Amino acid sequence: MKIAVCVKRVPDSETRIRVAADGRSMEPSGVKFVLNPYDEFAVEEALQRKGDEGEVVVVSLGDDAVQETIRTALAMGADRGVLLKTDGVPPDPLVTARLLAAELEGGDYDLILFGKLAIDDYHHGVGLMVAELLGLPCVSSIVHLDLSNGKGVAEREIEGGVEVVEFSLPAVLTADKGLNEPRYPALRGIMMAKKKPLEVKAANAESGGMEIVEMTLPPERQGGRIVGEGPDAVPSLIDALRNEAKVL
């Protein structure tokens, strides 16, 4: 199978976010960037599914630093990479989706995989948008996948249940945690990744219809209090919840 995986470079989940001097973006200095955790599931799934004759192409949109993220996916085992080079990632997910769709269109992919969301912007949108722009079947946030003879069945978690969805290939899928266990790049993989092809294409991101006017840190929670120690604290806890917080 020929499979494309779209991946994004994001701040590590441990990052303590600081607001940059412009007041509307994250201060990037000192931040460690990683392959978006959900995209790891997508890369892993592609590697498991591609088969002997297959190919896994990693596509990412962003600035030059994104090459490192693409190399991470190549080190996991993907075959080649494409960087759609822009000055940064636009705030409007449709702009990103359009550029990715234009790159993927005509690529003859059996599967196009995404993470369910990027842990920076949290749009939960780009994969589904690309599917719609390309007119392909799409199942989002999948935790289980069966594929055979050009047909697929995927499962996605919904509130209090699991939806079972049938589709045929080519298709777009977005990966949730639970789909698989992503591998760590081995040393050999890291060495080989350096030699794998990575094509850089200039892309022109329009401004789109969204503008971040301010980024702030959420207010610190007002310091709470320890109501007591051990089981004897329970009556005071209940009293506080009933009469002070009024949530019981």
Add this chain to the structure above:
Amino acid sequence: MADILVVLEQRDGMLKRVAHEALAAARSLVDAQGGEVHGLVVGPPGVATDGLGDAGADKVFVVAADDLQLYQADPYARIVAERAATGAYDTVLLSATAMGKDLGPRLAARLRCPLATDVTAVAVDGDLVVTRPVYAGKAVCQVKITQRPCVISVRPNVFAPVQSGRAATLETVDVESGEVRAKTVRVKEPEKATLDVAEASIVVSGGRGLKGPENFHLIEELAEMLGGAPGASRAVVDAGWRPHAEQVGQTGKTVSPTLYVAVGISGAIQHLAGMRTSKVIVAINRDKDAPIFKVADYGVVGDLFEVVPRLIDELKKLRGN
């Protein structure tokens, strides 16, 4: 003045609470900018629509067919996009539920318009300005929407339903069935129906402090006593003690309940990201220096195996009276 189209979510033929929350969000926008709130119900025949006027709708469109009982992405997206293109809508508003998170981007792509997901506040300042958490809630952005129409989804449990005293007019819309590219064939439900963490107004989560899956009956019992849903930290989900659906945090669900009780959870940054917007947080942990106490409104330092049973007992007594 432009109108707002609100997708009213149903499950098993019943409108969900989030439908009322979405109407409330739309109502607050229309009160600021003018126009009308139009609800749209897509589902099986017979979904009860009474009370939607009071909840904020001026008009309700109903698209009903047997094969729309389950959420079907392709027909739902087509029906809502067609409706959105028919009226003078500048905003399509949904709930950021499993369905809304899937449907919203599809609509935005079809309407070629901006998408703001998981919105926690809306305001009109010439343009529409929405507030949405980013970086798993570690930061919050004010986003100006400069092109219309736009699609926005609102986070559950944030907008309080309103009673506007209106009566809505009802209109049934016939649609032809179209292409189904991916078909939901069934929904597997757990044997024991539980409330979902993302929608529950009370959540009781357990962590590694519980020592093993056999002790989670404590969490389940406490959740049940409080009328809430059981949740979990990633550590216990990864260990296979609890299903992923219960995981709260950066790679799980983001929750904003009125009461969040963290039991035997240390409070790692990725966990806090998923629950810090809860209205009231209670932590039970034997380590007085655990980071969870920094965000907790009320803390009990102690052995959960002593504290939780006592808590269940006291709540039972309370219930008895």
